[in-house]
Amino acid sequence: MSVYDDRPWLAQYPPGQPAGITVEHDSALAMFRASVARDPGGAILRYFGGRITLRELDDLTDAFAAGITDAGFAPGERVAIYAQNVPQFVIAQVGTWKAGGIAVPVNPMNRERELGQVLTDSGATVLVTLQSLWHEVAAKVVSATAVRTVLTTSESEYRAAPADPVDCPGTVDLAGMLARFRGVAPPEVTLGPDDVAFLTYTSGTTGPPKGAMSTHRNVVFNAQTYRDWVGLGNDDVILGVAPLFHITGLIAHVAVALLIGAPLVLMHRFDAAETLRTVRAEGATFTIGSITVFIALMNVPGADREALASLTKIYSGGAPIPPSTVTAFRAMFGTYIHNCYGLTETTSPSHAVPFGSVAPVDPASGALSVGVPVYDTVVRVVDDDGHDVPAGEVGELVTSGPQVVPGYWGKPAETQKALPGGRLHTGDVGYMDAQGWFYVVDRKKDQINAGGYKVWPREVEDVLYEHEAVREAAVVGVPDEYRGETVKAFVSLRPGHSVAADELIAFCRARLAAYKYPRQVEFLAELPKTVSGKLLRRALRSG
CATH class of the missing domain: 3.30.300.30 (ANL, C-terminal domain)
Incomplete structure (x- = not known):
């Protein structure tokens, strides 16, 4: 059958793991505040020797919200965050929620045309950007958009030994604004489950980028999914190798850290040798990244099993995983890479290999299973007419669940096409075997x-x-x-x-x-x- 409802793989779960979860918080901001209350002195961000505690992050995000509100920002407006994996990304994200706004993560690889598209489509009124990106790209774009306030910051900020900032005329220095409004409480806002937390722009592999509206319900649900699926707690250390602008980094790194109060280790941008050093220095225990990350780690000269000894919880998604690479990585480092699968529109995972299980490889195609549908998620495999196909037969994956976004920002026609009745037509072709394991074959267009x-x-x-x-x-x-x-x-x-x-x-x-x-x-x-x-x-x- 192609509607997944009997879950024969539950016997492979760790003892006591439930078949479903209850969303515990009304918003991603509420889950962060619960973590602050539990352990205010716990480190939540680590960055090249620098440390930010939950209490400090609470103070900094209050200051961010108070500062942009003072500059005219109103609830419901959008803040674009155009940066690499730096602490300021998280500060701006949580601070935007405290101001009642919607965060718009922007790919730092975007150039003028692409950045302009996202700023125009989202209608962002505030832009947070690295000083380098301001001079290289953003300064040439913002005058033609709705952006009223530009906050610039240095990638060296919050390191143990920060460098001097670069002057950016016509912008507001983020560090200066945070210092000025430190201790100022922002106006109270109310965020509910159906309010939009992010506009996460699709990669554009199937056309112009579209802003998927990830709600607070979507964010909290999949943060809890990672926590319960993998068995994460505040004694874990999260290694942030996925880009924070991408849905994987937003949920599996930032949202999970905010939910469980575990430290998130950031490294500005991925470098394989630096990652090995950081894992050892910080005792990182969990990460998720594309398979290219793990291929790169295997090719670092001198890399050995001891280099990743603490990193015992590894998942990979976002790109196809060759079974031979999983085997080679396990032989080299002793840790199994668990596969998972999802899209921007599913707010990260819709499928994953149960932690501790080994994904089967289909003997006919050689494909590695992407796992099974995660909690409370139904996935159908359908033909071109929308009819269910039998187990083992290839069709399009159609996903329903609490992680599926309600639609695309300002694009009702695109929403109706991709999400009729709230069911996501993924555009990915795959099948389910008789035991309930799913396999993704490819994109239809490829x-x-x-x-x-x-x-x-x-x-x-x-x-x-x-x-x-x-x-x-x-x-x-x-x-x-x-x-x-x-x-x-x-x-x-x-x-x-x-x-x-x-x-x-x-x-x-x-x-x-x-x-x-x-x-x-x-x-x-x-x-x-x-x-x-x-x-x-x-x-x-x-x-």
């Missing part, structure tokens, strides 16, 4: 039609990852006079390894049907990816 035969890039990529020389692989369809389309692989190699294109083609030919193996292989130093680690196949097709 399917290759080679002479009338359907080829899913992921299956070919998984085979390429089995070759010892392959570090990363992406497969696309390219024009072919005879077959219409043919299969082309783009590959980056592991340090110290070499292989010829003909060898890789032969390797795949021995393991795949004749119409599936790549006819062309191109080597690149790095494959193009989104900041969240998702391979940009469209860039390879157009390049």
